Amino acid sequence: MTLDQKFATMANPFIQRSYMADKITPRATDYSQWYIDIVLNAKLADYSPVKGSMVIRPRGYAIWERIQAEMDRRFKETGHENAYFPLLIPMSFLQKEADHVKGFKPELAVVTHAGGEELEEPYCIRPTSETIIWAMYKNWIQSWRDLPLLYNQWANVMRWEKRTRLFLRTSEFLWQEGHTAHETQKEAEEEALRMVEVYRDVVERHLCVPVLMGMKSEAEKFAGAVHTLSIEAMMQDKKALQAGTSHYLGQNFAKAFDVQFQNREGKLEHVYATSWGTSTRLVGAVIMTHSDDKGLVLPPSLAVDQVVIVPILRNDSKVAVIAHAEGLLATLKAAGVRARLDSDDSQSPGWKFAEWEMRGVPVRVEVGPKDMAAGHVMFARRDTGEKFTVPAGEIGTKAVEVLEAIQKNLFERAKKFRDDNTHVITNYDDMKAFFGLAGEDAAGTANAKGGFADALWCGDAVCETRLKAETKATIRCLPHDRQEGIHGSCALCGAPARHRAVFARAY
């Protein structure tokens, strides 16, 4: 968006001036443009020559690597092993599970030629790997002693998308998919729950994004699953974002691929399965949850650079200040902080302040001749904008302390935002008013109506479909910890309620 276009959409002429130098469209003006501006200006990703596919740049990839590291550690702690399966999947494999192929058909990219010849049987590029993995599990599982089989794969997948959004929805994306096989239904269901809890832990603890965990409705579950569990987050425009899913697959894939084992009683039985995944979409979730009109805001635990030192360089003191700053850098690193020193003297301090803020570095340390003389440094927090002095000798311990405070504050701030925008709704009129009638908020601004509607539901898909048609809101999940003692009537049709559901517009 050009400055002129930006100005054209701004109502208040006084706001215009303060954003003259800005590269980021304010959230209140255009939320989706704001998000794009952040991703591009913070150099997290870029559009690629391939339609619908993005390039993840180092600063963006580093966030993914940190998420990956946390996830991977927990997968291994819970007994899983990593493996790798082929990118190309024979089309006939997908067709073995009826619901599954139906669910993915429109999104498949198909390879028909290779080696200069048309292939006997086309391959599709994996949209997910259940089918090829189950084709192999058939060979690997014979006895209850082979179970459970707990594999995970880090891979790219492709789901052709008509409309894409950086990180949130691209045709090719990176993810992790766990595929497990178990002796019993109970064990498999426990696994699905265990892994969604792993997701919740990583997302809340490291991404500082509060989530609701619960079961998907029939309409929203994964194609081929018996049931789907998900974690759902609220973005700053009050829309929901699914941040991870875990499926109990029952015996559907075992039957489709004829994977039987001899159980402890010596009888043949189909195995019980799960699959679970999180993707680079999580990077989008972090960006959208915490960032502001100045740019990216990152939780310290995901930030490539947790602290940046910006020295104030004057000709008469440049050498001394840089030497001092290098000492501070060493102290920070010794304290276990990921720190960098920006001693480039071709940019002014003010430029650097704005630049590092845009890139989301959680703490900036300013140090100039005056600070040196006074024996302190200036700290600036990215999350609150707060500035304060710290004795130079305490820079390491103080940095650790402030980073922890930021990590905590980001989660709490996001949780408060979500809770403030979650409302109990008891009847259809209120529901429609809550989400606004379809088309009413075409601008899609952050001030749009909506949020999470906490409501009772009869369980009938008809109610769900009607609401979706009229308000675009869908059931995000049936929160796992709120299904006890349901009594009352469905907020949509008035029939006796069977579930408590959270409704929202979603990404």
Add this chain to the structure above:
RNA sequence: CGGGCUGUAGCGCAGUGGCUAGCGCGCUUGGUUCGGGACCAAGAGAUCGGUGGUUCAAAUCCACUCAGCCCGACCA
């Protein structure tokens, strides 16, 4: 797949038939600066998305075409 917008230097744009295609930012070199997006000077950088047509002459007019983004329906 519908609706809208846009393709001219790395980015953002100006240029509605005329001779050497401009401006801002960024980039390079040198110098002065430096506590919230500094300044001066000198440079480099474009076969104007593509193809065909009209014309003495096309970035500009016409036709076709390709691509991208945004908004909507579908999806992690």
